[in-house]
Amino acid sequence: MTTTPLAARPGRAWWRVPPRHVPVLATAALLLVMYSIGVSQYRAFSNIQVVFNVFIDNGFLLVVAVGMTFVILTGGIDLSVGSVVAMTAMVSASLLGNGLHPAVVLVIALLIGPVLGFAMGCVIHFFDIQPFIVTLAGMFFARGVCTWISTTSIPITDGFWTSTAQHRIHLGENFVSVGALIAVAVVAVAAAVLAYTRLGRNVYAIGGNQQSALLMGLPVGRTKIAVYTISGLCSAIGGILLSFYTLSGAPLIAVGMELDVIAAVVIGGTLLTGGSGYIFGTLLGVLVLSIIQTLITFDGTLNSWWTKIVIGGLLFVFILLQRLVGIRTK
Amino acid sequence: MSERHPVLTMTAISKIFPGVRALDGVDLRLFPGEVHALMGENGAGKSTLIKVLTGVYGTDSGTITLDGAEVSFSGPMQATAAGVSTVYQEVNLLPNLSVAENIYIGREPRRLGAVNWREMRRRAKDLLARIDLHIDVTELLGNYSLAVQQMVAIARAVDIRARVLILDEPTSSLDADEVAQLMRIMRQLRDDGIAIIFVTHFLDQVYAIADRITVLRNGRLVGEYLTSELPQIALVEKMIGKELDALERLDEATSGEDRAALESGTPLVAADGLGKSGSVAPFSLTIHQGEVVGLAGLLGSGRTEVARLFFGADRADTGRLAVDGTPVTIRNPVAAIDRDIAFCSENRRTEGLVGELSVRENIILAMQAARGWLRPLPRRRQDELVRHWITALSIRPADPEMPVRNLSGGNQQKVLLARWLITEPRLLILDEPTRGIDIGAKTEIQRLVAQLSDGGMAVLFISAELEEVLRLSHKVAVMRDRQLVTELTNDDTLDAARVMQVIASGSSQEGSVPA
Amino acid sequence: MSTVRARAAGVTGHRLFWPLVVLVLLLMANAIYRPSFLSVELKNGHLYGSLIDIVRLSAPLILVALGMSLVIATGGIDLSVGAVAAVAGAVACLYISEQPDQNSLGVVLTAVALGFGVALLLGAWNGILVAGIGIQPIIATLILMVAGRGLAQLIAEGQIITINSGPYKVIGVGHLLTLPFAIVIALAVTVLVAVLTRRTALGMIIESVGGNAEASRLAGIRSRRITFLVYVVSAACAAIAGFMMTANVSSADGNAVGLWVELDAILAVVIGGTALAGGRFYLGGTVVGALLIQTLTTSVYAMNIDPQTSLLFKAVVVIVVCLIQAPAFRARFRRRRSVPVTPVEPVGTEKEQVPA
Numbered sequence A: 001m002t003t004t005p006l007a008a009r010p011g012r013a014w015w016r017v018p019p020r021h022v023p024v025l026a027t028a029a030l031l032l033v034m035y036s037i038g039v040s041q042y043r044a045f046s047n048i049q050v051v052f053n054v055f056i057d058n059g060f061l062l063v064v065a066v067g068m069t070f071v072i073l074t075g076g077i078d079l080s081v082g083s084v085v086a087m088t089a090m091v092s093a094s095l096l097g098n099g100l101h102p103a104v105v106l107v108i109a110l111l112i113g114p115v116l117g118f119a120m121g122c123v124i125h126f127f128d129i130q131p132f133i134v135t136l137a138g139m140f141f142a143r144g145v146c147t148w149i150s151t152t153s154i155p156i157t158d159g160f161w162t163s164t165a166q167h168r169i170h171l172g173e174n175f176v177s178v179g180a181l182i183a184v185a186v187v188a189v190a191a192a193v194l195a196y197t198r199l200g201r202n203v204y205a206i207g208g209n210q211q212s213a214l215l216m217g218l219p220v221g222r223t224k225i226a227v228y229t230i231s232g233l234c235s236a237i238g239g240i241l242l243s244f245y246t247l248s249g250a251p252l253i254a255v256g257m258e259l260d261v262i263a264a265v266v267i268g269g270t271l272l273t274g275g276s277g278y279i280f281g282t283l284l285g286v287l288v289l290s291i292i293q294t295l296i297t298f299d300g301t302l303n304s305w306w307t308k309i310v311i312g313g314l315l316f317v318f319i320l321l322q323r324l325v326g327i328r329t330k
Numbered sequence B: 001m002s003e004r005h006p007v008l009t010m011t012a013i014s015k016i017f018p019g020v021r022a023l024d025g026v027d028l029r030l031f032p033g034e035v036h037a038l039m040g041e042n043g044a045g046k047s048t049l050i051k052v053l054t055g056v057y058g059t060d061s062g063t064i065t066l067d068g069a070e071v072s073f074s075g076p077m078q079a080t081a082a083g084v085s086t087v088y089q090e091v092n093l094l095p096n097l098s099v100a101e102n103i104y105i106g107r108e109p110r111r112l113g114a115v116n117w118r119e120m121r122r123r124a125k126d127l128l129a130r131i132d133l134h135i136d137v138t139e140l141l142g143n144y145s146l147a148v149q150q151m152v153a154i155a156r157a158v159d160i161r162a163r164v165l166i167l168d169e170p171t172s173s174l175d176a177d178e179v180a181q182l183m184r185i186m187r188q189l190r191d192d193g194i195a196i197i198f199v200t201h202f203l204d205q206v207y208a209i210a211d212r213i214t215v216l217r218n219g220r221l222v223g224e225y226l227t228s229e230l231p232q233i234a235l236v237e238k239m240i241g242k243e244l245d246a247l248e249r250l251d252e253a254t255s256g257e258d259r260a261a262l263e264s265g266t267p268l269v270a271a272d273g274l275g276k277s278g279s280v281a282p283f284s285l286t287i288h289q290g291e292v293v294g295l296a297g298l299l300g301s302g303r304t305e306v307a308r309l310f311f312g313a314d315r316a317d318t319g320r321l322a323v324d325g326t327p328v329t330i331r332n333p334v335a336a337i338d339r340d341i342a343f344c345s346e347n348r349r350t351e352g353l354v355g356e357l358s359v360r361e362n363i364i365l366a367m368q369a370a371r372g373w374l375r376p377l378p379r380r381r382q383d384e385l386v387r388h389w390i391t392a393l394s395i396r397p398a399d400p401e402m403p404v405r406n407l408s409g410g411n412q413q414k415v416l417l418a419r420w421l422i423t424e425p426r427l428l429i430l431d432e433p434t435r436g437i438d439i440g441a442k443t444e445i446q447r448l449v450a451q452l453s454d455g456g457m458a459v460l461f462i463s464a465e466l467e468e469v470l471r472l473s474h475k476v477a478v479m480r481d482r483q484l485v486t487e488l489t490n491d492d493t494l495d496a497a498r499v500m501q502v503i504a505s506g507s508s509q510e511g512s513v514p515a
Numbered sequence C: 001m002s003t004v005r006a007r008a009a010g011v012t013g014h015r016l017f018w019p020l021v022v023l024v025l026l027l028m029a030n031a032i033y034r035p036s037f038l039s040v041e042l043k044n045g046h047l048y049g050s051l052i053d054i055v056r057l058s059a060p061l062i063l064v065a066l067g068m069s070l071v072i073a074t075g076g077i078d079l080s081v082g083a084v085a086a087v088a089g090a091v092a093c094l095y096i097s098e099q100p101d102q103n104s105l106g107v108v109l110t111a112v113a114l115g116f117g118v119a120l121l122l123g124a125w126n127g128i129l130v131a132g133i134g135i136q137p138i139i140a141t142l143i144l145m146v147a148g149r150g151l152a153q154l155i156a157e158g159q160i161i162t163i164n165s166g167p168y169k170v171i172g173v174g175h176l177l178t179l180p181f182a183i184v185i186a187l188a189v190t191v192l193v194a195v196l197t198r199r200t201a202l203g204m205i206i207e208s209v210g211g212n213a214e215a216s217r218l219a220g221i222r223s224r225r226i227t228f229l230v231y232v233v234s235a236a237c238a239a240i241a242g243f244m245m246t247a248n249v250s251s252a253d254g255n256a257v258g259l260w261v262e263l264d265a266i267l268a269v270v271i272g273g274t275a276l277a278g279g280r281f282y283l284g285g286t287v288v289g290a291l292l293i294q295t296l297t298t299s300v301y302a303m304n305i306d307p308q309t310s311l312l313f314k315a316v317v318v319i320v321v322c323l324i325q326a327p328a329f330r331a332r333f334r335r336r337r338s339v340p341v342t343p344v345e346p347v348g349t350e351k352e353q354v355p356a
């Protein structure tokens, strides 16, 4: 009897990219194209500081998007992130205003997010309620806390905060802020966690098929609670970065930010249904959004409504191309 | 011998789902170093018993002891930790992860706390090589056929090295070769003192490996027997609860007569050089009215792909298809259905049923789709049709409004079959229609196929079981390495050995049997 | 006795039981706070009263949520409804504002037709992105959510268009057969959608696509066409809502019309029992969900809960409704009840066992 190998697959040339990497690579390629268009249009764009500024200006977005990636990879969603960012900034500003020691403030601010995330994760897991709803309630709650603390913006004058915010780390002729470095560090840690820890693998497993993951004996509940806690932590870090960046806490800051964050994650090639995507993709997604923004500010002639239309249009073109590249290589 | 203690006992287990008493006071004993077959018809409660054991479901009453100590697992995680490793019915793995990860997730080899990918791949490769599966372990699992996935699931469960190994219908999508591999592994584990629960609807396999048999019927325990003391006929009677007569009648079903009459006239469907690159090489095949054409071949030989091309589920990139002698292009399933072609997918969970919808809705779905949404099938007519097929195929529980996801595996298969039968197609493509179906219902389905073809329906019949193909088909097309290698007329001289030989050698000429 | 309990279990177990209970509780709280709350009076052949107001104000949300139900049933989501409502309202108002006779019925009908047409185009755009190109719904509709707002402002050139049109105003605050016209429209659309989905096979087909798209395709359903259709329907519903919102205030503000209505609509759909993953949808539940949310919003204003804590209040109510609805939550607070069980045929008494 012959031993035809069971379902041998047609051989693949060594240079062929595995299909699952195509979306991310396509995104990276398109990002480069977009950047070169920027360079060809505006001379100042070629200054490397533009790239650094993207990280400086959008560090908090990046950090929050990293947390969101964990959640979306499990097939969930976290709508509370924008409010939690605002709440963290508000709490920090108000506590600092009350004269608390910055270290204590930092600890408290870093705790609120994860605690709320943990609570939401527990409700989602134990009572089997859709994440969309639970985190929407979380969003209302955190925003409510913001307005409850103060209806107006609270400036931060604390020495530690202001000096950290203004500190420039020079790299050659250019510089980055502390916030940008923190953001990059968070990205690196998150990528390592996803790729090299059991938690990371379980996150993908749950997104692939929660029922199967359960039957395979994986800790589904623990992992689900963990991702919402992680997202809460990232939002808290994001909130602190934002408070560095704006040196204030405002009750209505970061409204609608959750959508930007989700958009960044999805543009980065992560499937909203879960189970597939990379942190690197999310980084690219954030870069895409920021470069669109930068292009628009460089142009400077657009009024507010044309800005929205152009953002929508660029987003569309980008996603369309991404999709076409994906189909072509399949 | 008498001093042996069971490693696992389940006593007076009851489990009630809304409206269904799935288990009613069932006992089970499992001894170390034995293979224990759990038998029963579709919906008898086998899978439920297993899920109660591993904590997927809570019990309503009853106790479970493992090594003499009472246990109550809160879920598969605990069960696995306590040494109970399970392959559930329907492959339950993660299509979005690589093969290697699917085997090792939850117990990844680590170095310095980090997952050691290289080690994991190496181990996965070795493990699979031991069951003669040579595949790229870095490839996503979802890209492989159901059979490969099943083998991977088995490999995972076996590698856990538990004290109790549970296999719920592991062989339903495997070929003879893989079954033999599995049997070999099971014997080896048994000799190592591991206790194995084995669920299957293949009696041969039970008699080949099981030491002891527990039979369930309608959620109740019928009894526990030693295989050596229970003749096959008696086992079947215990499962179905009545005298066995229906099963005998089948052998006459094959109507080898009158091939000439069948093949006169234009074929109903004729494929000429139909093919799709990367999927199946161009092939030609004709199917006449009233003819049953069997597709034989190993797993992954391209059987399903052929079926999908006929149905337009995949788009052919070469060749032509003619229906009633007129060339047609079938780009999508809608076009195929318009020409009265129906296709029962082998993959009932992902390509067949809509789990959330009721049995009734699933059954009328194709018919309704063909009518268009503006012309709903009147409710009375729906109920009539559905009731008829629930009885005809003995779908249980006979509740048309039950969500189909709550049905047992075999009963889901019957629902899928009913969906296409009510559309009264002219060509019915059945891809593994009897997978996971108990022998009573299987005979029923085989008889149905014979009956339908007598009534003029053409059938393309795909099955991993050669005997079944031979019993039903007028003509057998043999697939090998994604090519249709030959067609064999099913006359008196054709037998399984001959077909196996063709499958193995790839040609019909070399055989020692005269053509 | 047992049948009474069984019936009680049937009622409390109903999908809409708890949302309705919360709705009633909210209404009662209002009534206690302000006894006149429950009174409904007939003035000049028109019904007036707080209850009627709540239903009238819910009308746009009900409409948007109905469309959203269908989209969600296919496993999608439509974030662009607010923007579509703003565009439709802006188009209609712009047309009216440019006509010499704003009170002519013909002008208003043309304006509405124009707005509706534009909305259908926007819906078709969403449909093509999702069904045709295969972009994930949340991101496909996010494009229009962002760009649509810009479009609405562009139409009005950044201004707020104010109009003075009697017939148009009727859409928002007029009356028909004693009822506010908005309620009549919402009712009519609800009935229309219900008939369209439940009297034909469309509803089942949508649920089938949402439940398992590939299986549906292999059963001969043109899944893409259905997906396309629901986005168009959703945009159509949003457009009508947009007319109501602009008619209410006789002006169109591209930035404010329908702001965050998508979240409320999704919330309404989910409170009504439809799962975001797609599959079964419940129009009745959606309507109750929308009423509940609007009542909540109105109560917050009526009871003078200060706006700073109103969001906290909303969060609490939402989570409470969802918690008591969740089977997993209720299971923890309920003793095991006897369940009606289909009798099994008795199995022979033989229970054999063989020695170990």
Ligand SMILES: Nc1ncnc2c1ncn2[C@@H]1O[C@H](COP(=O)(O)OP(=O)(O)OP(=O)(O)O)[C@@H](O)[C@H]1O
Residues within 6 Å of the ligand: B017, B018, B020, B021, B022, B040, B041, B042, B043, B044, B045, B046, B047, B048, B049, B089, B396, B397, B405, B406, B407, B408, B409, B410, B411, B436, B438
């Ligand atoms: N989650 C569920 N909800 C409701 N009923 C269920 C559920 N799971 C199983 N059942 C019912 O319990 C009974 C036993 O099902 P089970 O899956 O155990 O059968 P089985 O013996 O494994 O059959 P098969 O050979 O077809 O796999 C069936 O009547 C089935 O419909």
Ligand SMILES: [Mg+2]
Residues within 6 Å of the ligand: B046, B047, B048, B089, B168, B408, B409, B410
């Ligand atoms: Mg089973």
